[in-house]
Amino acid sequence: MAKVLAFLKPYRIAVAIALFLMLTELAVELIQPLLMAKIIDEGILQNNLQEVVKWGGIMLAASFAAFAAGVINSFYAAHVSQSFGFDVRKRLYDKVQSFSFANFNLFPTSSLITRMTNDITQLQNTVFMSLRIMMRAPLLIIGGLIMAFVVNVKLALILSAVAPFLFLFLFWVMGKGGVLFKAVQEKLDSVNSVMQENLTGIRLIKAFVRRNHEVKRFTRTNEDLRDGTVKALRLMEVTMPVLLLIMNLSILGVLWFGSIQVNTGDVKVGEIVAIVNYATRITAAFSIFSWIIMAFSRARASANRVAEVLETDVDLTDSSESRNALTVSQGKILFNNVSFHYPGTSEKVLDGISFTIYPGETVAILGATGSGKTSLFQLIPRLYDVTGGKVEIDGHDVREMKMENLRRKIGFVPQEALLFTGSVKENISWGKEDAVMEEITEAAVNAQIHETIMKLPRGYETKVGQKGVNLSGGQKQRLSIARALVRMPKILLLDDSTSALDMKTEAKLLSSLKKYTCTTLIITQKISTAMEADRILLLEDGRLLAEGDHENLLKTSGLYKRIFQSQSGEENRNYA
């Protein structure tokens, strides 16, 4: 909680002003019963109209001051709470951006979204309400008790006898509320998660006619959220009646004892009226306490969830020894006895891999599904760190380079082409922010997508729907390749990125890539693609089984020969 509250620090002056104004309102509220007692005891009971007018005038002026303080307080409360929310959201977003894949495994995407939206909104609302009215309730209770003592000590003692029980009860409710509301936020995560999966997989759901199944799944999580919230609110529902009961009993005590004391002349009628008035205000303050407790319990749960993300150690960062001057200049890649297992697992997905790829070379990586091809790729831009051995680029361990320097020179085209909402042009220039139109067109021409783009209704300005829904699989792949090419990378990594292309387009694409003086690694399942490369690396179960060019591998690797035969017709088999 303290970590999140620290975000209020830059606004401490505004917070102080808001609190001061709130105290002004509170002071007026507390002074009203005292003024009323004066009007009764010194004015009405003494038949003195002058005193009534005097104290009445003071009451009016105080009310006006409270009104002005209230308006200005609202302004500051809104400013502070919105700015606080903005800052927390920004910091959380920046933190998530710096997350490694291993960090992402700790938080489901839906939970991160809930934390960045709903949890921060809860906190924002609590800050606003705290500055506006929330703090008034406890202060009104304390101030009311003090004023009651000023008016009449004996009556005030009766009134305050119940205070310890009340506070104990409130602390208990707050602790229990915190647990229940944490569960509510977790259930909200689940609802968001199901909703997210549903919306992203809507085509699959329709194609498989799984609507009813999905509706049932959503209903279950939605019911869970409802039940969890009702459970939390039920605790709050009993809080208010209990508080009111205790306070009303103490008011009865004041009236009973006060009536006896009036008869003996120890207490004035005006004093009883004032004390009952304070007691009523304190009761009213207590009645909003259940609501305050609910808000604070919820805010505490939300603050902990936000802090959890902020406090996560990012395990893939630039080390203090990272040298700024190191950058990818040639594109030479060396794997030296590399082994790797994913964080949280112990099974090696790469084992003892060693090879060198020289600048400008095109190398195909071939292997069965699950043999570790993508894992090997991810070690080059340092999306993961090796667990044994080392990966060197241009003679430097990638861990010694600043990640930004390393990744800026790498064009990475992932297995699943991912596009962003925006125009075709924006999607290509996403690879290089300052790319001019000629660079964008050149990349599109070489990625064999320019002609297709020109046939679109608005050419390069055509909007790409969310995740590229209005494009075919092959078009998406080629746009992703154009996005990588526009960077003029020194190393180009294509992870099965030509799988959806026909042979002719793929051949044209591979020949255009030769114009780029970059080292190119192509993961592929197709022998026809691998044959175009200068060299082929054959992976099996995380090990480098063989390497060489096509002719060479046909002679030296039985597995390669079998793959080749399975993908070729009878004609090729004879050739082999």
Ligand SMILES: Nc1ncnc2c1ncn2[C@@H]1O[C@H](COP(=O)(O)OP(=O)(O)OP(=O)(O)O)[C@@H](O)[C@H]1O
């Ligand atoms: N994030 C992950 N966490 C744990 N294990 C993983 C993760 N990603 C992949 N693996 C495992 O690593 C192994 C190698 O996967 P990888 O994706 O590198 O294979 P691949 O050769 O690229 O397969 P494909 O051709 O199907 O894409 C697999 O056994 C897979 O289950």
